Amino acid sequence: MKKIAAVALLALGAALVGCSKNETPAPSAAPAPTPAAVTKIVVGLDDNFPPMGFRDEKNEIVGFDIDMAREAAKRMGVEAEFKPIDWSAKEAELSGKRVDALWNGLTITDERKEKIGFTAPYMENHQIIVVAAKSAINNKADMSGKVVGAQEGSSAVDAVKKDDAVFKSFKEFKTFGDNVTALMDLSAGRLEAVVVDEVVGRYYVAKKPDEYRVLDENFGTEDYGVGVRKDDTALLEKLNKAMTDMKADGTAAKIATKWFGKDIVK
Known part of the structure; x- marks a missing residue:
């Protein structure tokens, strides 16, 4: 009986040792969530x-x-x-x-x-020059000594500054939160010219042809x-x-x- 018990104990011990050597399988990684569809x-x-x-x-x-x-x-x-x-x-x-x-x-x-x-x-666009209908300004050279405006952060500002000689000839260059405000200042006489995207400028000139005029010269062509x-x-x-x-x-x-x-x- 003792021999049988001893053999049984040895078998049990071997089984336990074997179990201790088997590592618990690592849980499989969860699949990455599917990106939400853009709606x-x-x-x-x-x-x-x-x-x-x-x-x-x-x-x-x-x-x-x-x-x-x-x-x-x-x-x-x-x-x-x-x-x-x-x-x-x-x-x-x-x-x-x-x-x-x-x-x-x-x-x-x-x-x-x-x-x-x-x-x-x-779309192709130009930076045009809008003046009052009765203004004596007819070209860029006439803008010398004048107060000119444009929308802040717009490409009109960059276009004007690229034309260094003309830009430096201005009496003052003012920027506005939007083109509408700049054109209102032009109507009120606080500005003498506004540089603006052609699509916007011509839209307003068409509405008030007796109030505004677009010069033949512009500050360049650009793409939208x-x-x-x-x-x-x-x-x-x-x-x-x-x-x-x-x-x-x-x-x-x-x-x-x-x-x-x-x-x-x-």
Whole structure:
């Protein structure tokens, strides 16, 4: 009996040792959560920039870029949400992920390309000079000694400063929160000229042809594009495809004709 008990104890001990050598299997890693499907893009804009983006008499945001963005979003299967921002802080709004895209007459420049990813250009624009209808200013040379204005943070400011000789000839160069305020100061005589995007300037001149006049000279040609974060390549690719398709099937031309009376899409 003792021998049988001893053998049994040895067998039990061996079994226990064997068990101690078997490590408990590590739990399998949980699968990474599937990224939530993108259902909307937040578009940052200056809501006082007609006819690109502005508020109508019902206080609703409307405009050429608004219609373009809505159509592109629909083709991408998402909703477009429009968020008015301080346009002079647009890069910070984009990098801070408070908006996903800047779509409001945004000029493509080499400096901006360092911080922003741009779609292909969709419109060509000029920085025009608007003066009072009865002004004696007829060209850039006549702007010497005058008080000139532009919207703060706009490409108009950059365009004017690039023309160093003309810029230094001004008596004063003032910047404003928006183009509407600058044009109001022009009407009131506090400014003698305003440099502004052509699409905006001609929109207002057409409304008040007896009050404003556009000079033949301008501060250069530029292209408009939609801006996204540089690392958001997926959104950039989808926007480019949607806009290319809109141009190809005539939708972009229809939207342009609605706002400008002709197809001005590039």
